[in-house]
Amino acid sequence: MRGPFKTHPGFFMQTHVTSLDPLRQTLEDLVLEPGSPSIPIELVASGEDVSRLGTRAARWVEARGWKPSQGSVLLVPSGDGAIEMVLLGTGGSDWVAEAPMLTGALPGVLPAGDxxxxxxxxxxxxxxLGFLKGCYRFTRYKSGGSGDAKRLVLPERADRPHVLALAEAVYLGRDLINTPANDLGPGELEAVARDVAKTFGATIKVTEGSNLLADNFPMIHAVGRASDRAPRLIDLHWGSESAPKVTIVGKGICFDTGGLNLKPGNAMNLMKKDMGGAAAALAFAVMVMRTKLPVRLRVIIPAADNSVAGNAFRPGDILPSRNGMTVEIGNTDAEGRLVLADAISLADEEAPDYLVTFATLTGAARVALGPDLPPFYATDEAFAEGMIQAASAVGDPIWRMPFWAPYDNMLKSSIADVNHISDGPFAGSVTAALFLKRFVKDAKCYAHLDIYGWVPSAQPGRPRGGEPHAARALYEYFRGELNA
Incomplete structure (x- = not known):
């Protein structure tokens, strides 16, 4: 590496790099072909007459006092003590709309089997997909292994390649977010992006360390220069140049101390997930490339650590940006929008049809909408409506928020073109989105997703841990648009 950056050997690089080939094989092994011997799973709605399940099952339901509330599971034994069938309560008849990932409740309570x-x-x-998402476990650091598998016979009419592509992408995103920062720094994130590019025949260019200054990415360099792990910009291209141009920018802060505005310990505990935007971007890319969606895909990831050292950027600094705008630093703990701004400027230079940012950007988003519902901003009404419908259809929810122009005044600076944070405690997610939007000039449609990237309490299909929020929603939107 060049300049002050030192080589970081990285245990992750040696033995723990997430690679698509074994991940894909793991999922292939979990899905059996129709007709394979297996235990039936019956879906039971509230108030349904369970006599259709047979006398033994009906008597067992009565004896256990089981009610088919949404997500409840009952194992029905056979005469010899084996499992004769599994009952999954759906609650009301409209459970698909209410809980599309409901089947993900099963793997956590079922014994190993088919x-x-x-x-x-x-x-x-x-x-x-819900079942496979529920099967996920992050056991990389567990000495006891992952345990016996719960395998699923592919349902009739299910699209195996499509289901596996989505599961593979989600597993990749989860693995990346769950991996601790000592094993996943900017270099390791680059290694995973290169593996993805190689798998699908994409091209990739990486600008690293002091070369970021030479190639005019000054804010990415400023944020990452205090770390002994060199910052970098990862730029992946795939697909036909004549197809619609879809560019995704994912925030890749591999660990965020807050910089000189140091976070308190309890706020730093989960900062390995601050590269959740990059994980979501790569998850989306895998879905697109695995299913060969007809787009010209570009994925840009500014990857860095926000660390503390004598050469760290400071509150009150004025930083130049790629597009020439000068930025006053109000707080070094708002570093994500700085690295994104340089990456957005690069993406915008070719005027893509769609420019979308994924980022674990603001605590204000979680205060407003909680950990499960990412704020979503968009400049195009048709795109926004289509995204909301797609997100609802696949159980990957988002909630639209406004690029509220009057709040742009909160970013005024008396000595620079803009301050990167507002001058008050209000509308933190909105002002962050407005800051990013300032760097979009030529893209036909710009959208921003302020994701959390983490599931704090297990839900059906979403074990506790990393989650590439909104990646499936965005994929479903383009899948519908391009197949319409």
């Missing part, structure tokens, strides 16, 4: 859904499913793809 299972199948009995009867017709409203959405076979979602049922299978």
């Amino acid at each position: 299972y199948r859904f009995a009867g017709e499913l409203p959405n076979p793809d979602l049922a299978a």
Whole structure:
């Protein structure tokens, strides 16, 4: 590496790099072909007459006092003590709309074995995907291994390649976010991006260390220069140049101390997930490339650590940016929008049809909407409406927020073109989105997703831990648009 940056050997680089080939094989092994011997899973709605399940099952339901509330599971034994069937409560009949990932409740309570859904499913793809998402466990650092598998017979009418592509992408995103920062720094994130590029025949260019200054990415360099792990810009291209241009920018802060505005300890505990935007961007890319969506895809990841050292950038500094705008630093703990700004400027230079940013950007977003519902901003009304519908359809929710122009005044600086944070405690997610929007000039549609990247309490299909929020929603939007 050049300049002050030192080589960081990285245990992750040696033995723990997330690679798509073994990940894909793991998922392939979990999905059996139709007709394979298996234990049936019956979906039971509230108030439904369970006599259709047979006398033994009906008596067992009565004896156990089981109610088919949404997500409740009951194992029904056979005469010899084996499992005859599994009952999954759906609650109301509109459970697919209320809880599309409901089948993800099963793997956490089922013993190892082979299972199948009995009867017709409203959405076979979602049922299978929910089950596979529920199977995920992050066991990389567990000496006891991952345990026995719960395998699923592919439901009738389910699209196996599509289901596996989405599961593979989600698993990749989760693995990246869950990996601790000592094993996942900017270099290791680059290694994973290179593996993704190699897998799908994409091209990739990486600008690293002091070369960021030479190539005019001054804010990425400023944020990352205090770390002994060199910052970098990762730029991946895939697809036909004649296809619609979809550019995704993902925040790749591999660990965020807050810089000189140091975070308190309890606020630093989860900062390994501050590269959740990059994980979501790569997850989306895998979905697109694995299913060969007809787009010209570009993924840009500014990757860095926000560390503390004598050469760290400071509150009150004025930084130049790639597009020439000068930025006053109000707080070094708002570093994500700085690295994104340089990356957005690069993306905007080719005027893509769609420019979308994924970032674990603001605590204000979590105060407003909680950990499960990312704020979503968009400059195009048709795109915004389509995204909301897609997110609802696949159980990857978002909530639209406004680029509220009057709040742009909160970013005024008396000595620079803009301050990167507002001068008060209000509308933190909105002002962050407005700051990013200032760097978009030529893209036809710009959208921003302020994701959390983490599930604090397990839910059906979402184990506690990393989650590439909104990646499936964005993929579903383009899948629908391009197949319409």
